[in-house]
Amino acid sequence: MYSSVGGTYYQTTGSQMATNIAHVQSIQGQIITQHAGTYVIQSSTMDGEGAPLSHTTRASPATVQWLLDNYETAEGVSLPRSTLYNHYLRHCQEQNLDPMNPASFGKLIRSVFIGLRTRRLGTRGNSKYHYYGIRIKANSPLNQFTDEQTMALRQQPIYHGKKMRFANNKVEENDGMYSHYNSGHQDSSQTQQQHHQQFLGDASGAIPNFVEVDTSVMPLHDGIMMDHIRTFEKIYREHAEAIVDAVVNLQFSLIEALWQGFWRNQTLEQQQSTDNNYEKRLPKDKLYTMCKYEPLQKYVQRSDYAFYQALVEVLIPDVLRPIPSSLTQAIRNFAKSLENWLKGAMHGVPDEMVKTKVGAVSAFAQTLRRYTSLNHLAQAARAVLQNTSQINQMLTDLNRVDFANVQEQASWVCQCEDAMVHQLEQDFKKTLQSQNSLEQWAVWLEGVVNQILKPHEGSANFPKAARQFLLKWSFYSSMVIRDLTLRSAASFGSFHLIRLLYDEYMFYLVEHKVAAATDETPIAVMGKVRQFIDLGNAAALNSLDTCNVSIAAGVKPSYIPHNTVINSSGNGHAVDSVTTSTNAATTTVMVLTPAISHTGNISTTAQTNPISNTHQVSLRATPATTQLPAGQKTIVVMPVSTVGAGEVYPMKRMKTE
Template identity: 65%
Template structure:
């Protein structure tokens, strides 16, 4: 029978005093913040996230999730593990464990619940003013959190996790990690020294690893992603030290590193890891930037961009002793994730700049006046010769554009119009293998035609040229965003997977699908924005 306090756990100190790399401070932190009780539970990945925050504050080297689980069970005797939640939205929980009533971790849990329950539209929310006093989210002091923030600012990373409640309205934490399929062996024989149990252990450890990444990202603890990668891939500067600790490492018992290395060369595992990463990263993009047009605070935008810039170096460093085949797969997906974050934040930056133009009546009237002077007959003649644009389609788009501009529509209404244009033009290719090619060709035509209009405005020294240039940049980028998603939908893949496929072909890294062709045009946003 589990008790309602941690007194029993404290009396069993000899059971956990020998646990590998478990500092007395960590054991005391567990006893100070958690207690056993009947009928309650805590997500296993959430508890590990709390532990990583504790290690960051205390400047301790964290153990991996498996070793931490062993420590939990030695401190709190009799815990059971259950998988709770609906299918596709379930997590492993420690059943019989809860946070103490007086623990500061309750604040963190409340923030997570607020994130998950956020349903109010942005227009109904009050803009929050900057917080001048840093409130601790864990057991650390406010001064310590402030020092950490200053250190990270000096290194290019701004830690906004201590103000996660400020940014909860801009995230969508209701998304859960999708279920991962079992590894399809495709009839291939197992590598020498590998058994089916090793395959199952890898699947379980990888799932737990991805859940931990999701949790730290929801709490905006971006720098902890590097720590999670290092713990999963058994990173160590000293191989001798690694070997000495292996005997006590719970993950080593579940999947020896020698087996992990062999699996990193096994093609079915490589394919499965790539697919899992694409699902994880797509979910993270939709959590961090659920709406590319809605305003995002500059601090959150900057934190996301800095995180994206660091991804590849963090990952390659954490995997320095892992076979090249797996490193290539992981880096390709991570790069697609990083590029997507950079493009979406740049698109969001453009959207906010354009919103001011679209709300200015004087500027709109000037744009209409300048647009009526454009020689559309000449533009159409050149565009038709280069792109074979149909006259009726171009004329309809021209008329719709002028009408929408005259009505002084909002940015969201413009976005709906652009979406309608894409749907109308690509309708004949729906459910056709030619859809991706037709979509990319339309994107090229759109870009060329809009450049011809800007050229005419430039030659005429139009007074509203700056406004048109900004609007053109936004519409081109948003059109690219729409095409990217339509192509992904047509291929039955995530946008991250589509972008990763092209990136791997471009770099010559994809050894798994050499016959696949380029899936979508790939480029980075060249927006004038602070990096």
């Protein structure tokens, strides 16, 4: 029972109130201890505005217990305030109780769940106020109700309180009445959103430990002070917290606005409707100047890799666990938009920082696409692995494959031991015959990866060995699929699906193994691989057996806005000197691959148009006085497209001529 006079102490077990009630006089109110925690029900304290919390003394004991039975506190989650109030109205109707107004109910919520905060998610005009740190229990019957089912029960008056100030893209605490209570029609997708949130991972660790900017490697310059660095670190973390709020509530469209607010590229309407105090704490011009400071770029890159990895683990905590297709599609659409959102939000930001940010977010988007595809394959394959007739047919067809011939053809390419290949063949057949679940197959696949890579653990050669394993695994599985195709195997479709899944899952496992071995996050590993691929495609020198490609930093003259220098010497060291034409419309591209020791620099000049930012370039011969030493050859690399406009170096998608 709930006593409205003085303070009452309740001890409960499960969802039942204890029958033994000990009355304890308390000025602050009542304490309810449940298996999930201890809750204080205030009865005579004052709120932030000095108004007595008299509404709590009118709360029914059934209402208090109803709150404890259906809601729980948790880090990194939130619920719309309107949704909670709708649930409360339904409860009052079922219990024949007179409902409190929204503001009073809000105070009761904060009294029961101590430490609850309020935040607004959404743009002005479409925003919704949320209780941050609370969620519906998984076994609560409230999960089945939609907002429409309780909409007719809502109170008509609109309650006004003190205005909430939008700061740092978050809403400050408001212990008073609702400042924005919308009695209009609620979005029918709210219930679906709450359902989807059950499939998300724990967001309590989504904010990694951002280390400080290492200013010891380079002195501060351009008027940058240590206070500016510390302010940036603080607001960057706050910015990350706001992104987590949006992600855990599946409010993906808010990410673009958050980025625009941080980089000060908001529309006029956004500027008028929000009080973004980032500008007060770190002015835009100072922020953009700091973006040219290399240690800050490293800080952002390192932080983004860690942060985006944490977000991946929130959105897709288990790549094999079934998740709704609608959630999968929402994540894929989110990934598809990320890069364009960020580029638009960072318009005018120094190119060095843009490249750093875009590189990390591109790796994040690619990871989301890969993991959702892997999850989709897993659900399709699960049905096959649970079908006894299909498994029997697969076994029959697999036993007809000439594995000796497969090994004979593949051994020259892969150079794998016959005994190991035979062991994998037998283990695969045994696991298939056992009709193991998808999760059991995952354990077997991980065992294969561990067995192959164990000899390379702790060595610098580990990443290369991991990549070689993936190539060999793919080659062998292709040979088996080829044999099944030639035999017109009835289970070819099932094998093809299983092969796609296992290839993707092997990639997933190896990616994480390499990340652990190199003390990086998987996203950081893939982000750096992407940079390597871009430069590798630019040089396209894979056919040169003895040539080590090196990228020279180069000196970019002020009159040449696009100047890319890619060169190499026989000993693997970049050529020191970089020559450029005095003509403002030219830039020099050098690639030297001497077969014998050579000390000279042979250059080839490529024509560009710095005004129109032309992607195509043409070559002109070097001066006749330039002679190639005997046995030397010069390979000219021509840029055919650029990363972006402005001062961005044309490093991507280049061809060799």
